[in-house]
Amino acid sequence: MKKILATSKTCGPCHVLKAQLNRLSIEIETKDLTNSADFQWFRKHSIRHVPCLVVEDDNGDIEIVQGTEEIIQRLKA
Numbered sequence: 001m002k003k004i005l006a007t008s009k010t011c012g013p014c015h016v017l018k019a020q021l022n023r024l025s026i027e028i029e030t031k032d033l034t035n036s037a038d039f040q041w042f043r044k045h046s047i048r049h050v051p052c053l054v055v056e057d058d059n060g061d062i063e064i065v066q067g068t069e070e071i072i073q074r075l076k077a
């Protein structure tokens with residue numbers, strides 16, 4: 001199962017979420033909306049709001065989790 005956190009350098013809730021994840025010692029791959037190299041990934045997954053968590057299972061099925069508390073709970077599970 002692959003988990004990627006969609007964020008943005010200009011997103012206040014993203015900064016708060018990253019700080020909470022650091023305190024909980026949760027490491028996760030991130031993609032940044034302001035990074036042109038990540039743009040196609042955001043487009044592929046139709047992501048327009050950050051923060052959100054993209055969870056891809058082994059079959060390629062995608063789950064999008066939005067909201068800081070929901071993201072933290074999903075990553076803890």
